[in-house]
Amino acid sequence: AQSVAQPEDQVNVAEGNPLTVKCTYSVSGNPYLFWYVQYPNRGLQFLLKYITGDNLVKGSYGFEAEFNKSQTSFHLKKPSALVSDSALYFCAVRGRNNNAGNMLTFGGGTRLMVKP
Amino acid sequence: DAGVIQSPRHEVTEMGQEVTLRCKPISGHDYLFWYRQTMMRGLELLIYFNNNVPIDDSGMPEDRFSAKMPNASFSTLKIQPSEPRDSAVYFCASSLGSRTSGFMFFGPGTRLTVL
Numbered sequence: 697a698q699s700v701a702q703p704e705d706q707v708n709v710a711e712g713n714p715l716t717v718k719c720t721y722s723v724s725g726n727p728y729l730f731w732y733v734q735y736p737n738r739g740l741q742f743l744l745k746y747i748t749g750d751n752l753v754k755g756s757y758g759f760e761a762e763f764n765k766s767q768t769s770f771h772l773k774k775p776s777a778l779v780s781d782s783a784l785y786f787c788a789v790r791g792r793n794n795n796a797g798n799m800l801t802f803g804g805g806t807r808l809m810v811k812p
Numbered sequence: 813d814a815g816v817i818q819s820p821r822h823e824v825t826e827m828g829q830e831v832t833l834r835c836k837p838i839s840g841h842d843y844l845f846w847y848r849q850t851m852m853r854g855l856e857l858l859i860y861f862n863n864n865v866p867i868d869d870s871g872m873p874e875d876r877f878s879a880k881m882p883n884a885s886f887s888t889l890k891i892q893p894s895e896p897r898d899s900a901v902y903f904c905a906s907s908l909g910s911r912t913s914g915f916m917f918f919g920p921g922t923r924l925t926v927l
Contacts, residue, residue, distance in 0.1 A: 730915055739816075739903055739918035786855070799845060799907075800916055804854045 698723040700787050700803035708809045709777045717772040717806045719787030727789050729770040730800060731761055734784040743785075746770060757781070777810045784808075816919035818904050824925045830892040833922045836885055837906030845916065846879055846889050847903040855903075861887065862909065894926045 699722045709715045721727055728747055732740040744755025751763040761772045770787060784807050788800035817836040825831055837844045845860040859869040864881045872879070876895070881887040891898055901923050905916040 732918075737923075739920045740905075741918070742915055745915060799843070799857070799860060802855045 698727075698789050698791060698801045700789050700801055702785075702787055702803035702806045704806050705804075706807045706809060708811065711779050711810050711812050712776050715772075715774050715777045715781070715808065715810070717785050717787075717808060719770045719772065719803060720768050721770060721787070721789040722768065723789050723791045725791055726765075727791065729761070729763060730788040731755065731759070731770075731772050732786045732788060732802075734786065734805075736783075740786060743772075777808075779810050779812055782808055782810045816904055816906055816917050818902075818919035818922050820922060821920060822923045822925075824927065825894055826927050827895055828893040829926075830890065831894045831898075831924060831926075833889040833902050833904075833924070835887045835889070835904030835919060837887070837904070838917055839885065841906035841908050841917075842884075843907045843909050844881060844887050845905040845907075846887070847905065847918075849901045849903060849921070850899075858889070858902075891924075894924075896926045899924055899926050 701720045703718055707717055730745045731743040733743045734740050743759055744753050744761055746753045746763045754760045759774050761770050763770050784805050786805050787803040790800050816838055819834045842863050846858040848856045848858055856871055858871045859879045860867055861881045877891055879889045901921045903921045904919045907916045
């Protein structure tokens with residue numbers, strides 16, 4: 697079985713400061729890892745993914761995430777937070793055997809609050 | 813493509829009434845998923861289809877919930893009778909299963925309020 701843990705329900709950061717949203721996962725074999733973002737009253741939007749290759753993945757809106765196999769982590773980062781980054785962030789995983797049409801297992805979500 | 817389309821966007825109904833939520837997946841996608849999102853339980857997978865066939869409905873809360881996919885471009889999630897605890901945002905998502913590195917596309921969701 698695969699699972700995702702997002703240990704923080706909420707992360708608060710001041711605008712202009714770096715941000716980190718934490719994610720750890722459990723899956724058989726090597727993972728595919730994803731971050732989705734949900735703005736108020738909207739569906740989940742794809743942000744970035746790790747498939748293979750460089751452990752540092754760059755995505756939309758200046759976000760990046762680092763895959764750490766030994767720590768089974770995939771933390772989301774941004775060097776300088778914007779107020780508009782305030783949203784709900786979901787980490788997701790699936791194994792490399794294409795089970796169920798790319799169905800993902802999601803973490804519980806972390807609310808990011810960026811204050812001016 | 814317009815993405816995954818859901819209707820209605822908002823639904824307010826009274827306890828005991830039947831509710832039908834609708835979803836149009838992205839054209840060509842062969843997998844369709846229904847999720848429910850609440851503050852207490854986060855994102856829960858209710859059911860998913862492959863080529864219009866239900867594959868896993870173990871997440872459906874109880875017999876009051878049913879889902880159908882009569883063709884590749886349309887799916888419904890029905891609650892009958894509805895209860896206040898069904899109040900949540902219901903998301904539909906689709907994906908192309910043959911793309912092993914692909915991912916899921918989500919619709920905007922239907923916010924259901926049962927009074």
